[in-house]
Amino acid sequence: MNTIHALSNADLHCHSKVSDGTLEPEALAARAQANGVELWALTDHDEVGGQARAIEAAGRLGLHYLTGCEISVTFAGRVVHIVGLGFDHEDEALVQGLRETRGGRGERARDMAEGLAQVGIKGAYEGALKYVGNPELISRTHFARFLVDAGHCQDVPEVFRRFLTEGKPGFVPHRWARLSDAVRWVTQAGGEAVIAHPGRYDFTPTEEYALITEFMAHGGRGIEVVTGSHTAAEAAKYTETALEFDLLASRGSDFHSPDESHTDLGKLAALSGRLKPVWEALQPRIIAPSH
Ligand code: AMP
Ligand code: MN
Ligand code: MN
Ligand code: MN
Numbered sequence: 001m002n003t004i005h006a007l008s009n010a011d012l013h014c015h016s017k018v019s020d021g022t023l024e025p026e027a028l029a030a031r032a033q034a035n036g037v038e039l040w041a042l043t044d045h046d047e048v049g050g051q052a053r054a055i056e057a058a059g060r061l062g063l064h065y066l067t068g069c070e071i072s073v074t075f076a077g078r079v080v081h082i083v084g085l086g087f088d089h090e091d092e093a094l095v096q097g098l099r100e101t102r103g104g105r106g107e108r109a110r111d112m113a114e115g116l117a118q119v120g121i122k123g124a125y126e127g128a129l130k131y132v133g134n135p136e137l138i139s140r141t142h143f144a145r146f147l148v149d150a151g152h153c154q155d156v157p158e159v160f161r162r163f164l165t166e167g168k169p170g171f172v173p174h175r176w177a178r179l180s181d182a183v184r185w186v187t188q189a190g191g192e193a194v195i196a197h198p199g200r201y202d203f204t205p206t207e208e209y210a211l212i213t214e215f216m217a218h219g220g221r222g223i224e225v226v227t228g229s230h231t232a233a234e235a236a237k238y239t240e241t242a243l244e245f246d247l248l249a250s251r252g253s254d255f256h257s258p259d260e261s262h263t264d265l266g267k268l269a270a271l272s273g274r275l276k277p278v279w280e281a282l283q284p285r286i287i288a289p290s291h
Contacts, residue, residue, distance in 0.1 A: 007038045007286075010039040010251050011266045012039070012043070012083070012194075013043050013083055013254045014028060014040075014253055014255040015044055015070075015256045016044055016050050018044045018049050018050035018133060020045060021044070021255070021256045022257040025050045025054045030061060035265045036266050037265055039063070039064040040054075040064070040265075041068035043084075043252070044070065045071075045139060046072055046098050047134065047136070048067070048069050048098060058289065066086045066279065071101060071182040071186075073179050073182050074176045075179050078201065080179065080195070082183065082196060083195075085250070085285075086190065086192055087191030087285075094188075097181055097185040102137060106136075109143075112172050113143075116143075116169055116170045121147065130146070143170060179218060187219045187220075192221055192248065192282055193220040193222060194220070194224055195215055195223045196224050196254075199234035199238065212241070212245055216245065221278075225251065226269050226270070227251070228261065235269060248281050249272075251271050251277070
């Protein structure tokens with residue numbers, strides 16, 4: 001049986017409590033199923049600790065599944081995210097590479113709290129920790145939730161604008177994984193690497209060209225076209241980019257939380273029929289449900 005064409009509602013980007021989402025992997029799987037997702041991937045930041053639970057829940061609920069993660073990369077002095085899909089989540093080099101990528105987060109969080117203390121926000125480290133599901137993965141999102149609930153800001157985007165982005169008091173520059181390493185960890189573990197939400201980087205056309213060509217030189221073959229982080233105009237733009245560079249196209253909500261995310265799991269526009277979906281190239285890696 002050819003399952004590919006039955007799997008048009010693919011959502012290959014979201015976060016659980018294992019990184020900076022607010023739902024457990026099982027609750028995400030149930031929400032994905034309720035929303036009509038047929039092929040799902042959990043893509044926690046720098047972490048595959050939720051994969052076994054996601055695979056089990058997907059199988060139980062009748063969802064097809066691809067393993068996933070979203071790797072933080074420093075490229076040309078900026079942060080770029082690379083989504084990995086369909087890899088062996090027990091691959092040693094991948095697991096070790098992600099562990100190293102996560103490694104500096106604790107110290108960075110303490111430095112962030114120091115910066116916030118200097119503008120009068122006390123106890124942010126301890127505050128943020130209360131929102132953390134995985135002690136190895138304290139992120140800016142956890143600080144943002146603390147600052148909202150403590151009454152410093154109205155919502156999470158306001159916290160980022162005022163406190164957590166470059167030049168703001170809680171921002172601490174950080175050296176993440178190399179682009180070449182991130183792509184290699186994923187591809188050598190049998191998966192495909194995908195440039196996440198390219199419209200979010202504010203790159204000049206020259207910088208974007210450098211990112212795509214270097215990514216491809218390292219063996220990357222995919223790009224997110226339809227994502228909760230893109231406007232319809234950006235999806236149209238990156239449809240043309242995917243065609244121009246002959247990249248495989250991906251689709252994912254980037255869902256984090258029912259209270260924060262504008263795009264729910266599976267509630268996304270279709271990929272253009274002119275594109276090659278990344279999940280077709282990953283067909284042998286798709287884990288079919290048990291019944
Ligand atoms: P970190 O990996 O700790 O730098 O945190 C990055 C995470 O912060 C992203 O994955 C998003 O979930 C969240 N984020 C980044 N920028 C914003 C923003 N402007 N508004 C809301 N959330 C954001
Ligand atoms: Mn996130
Ligand atoms: Mn991202
Ligand atoms: Mn994401």
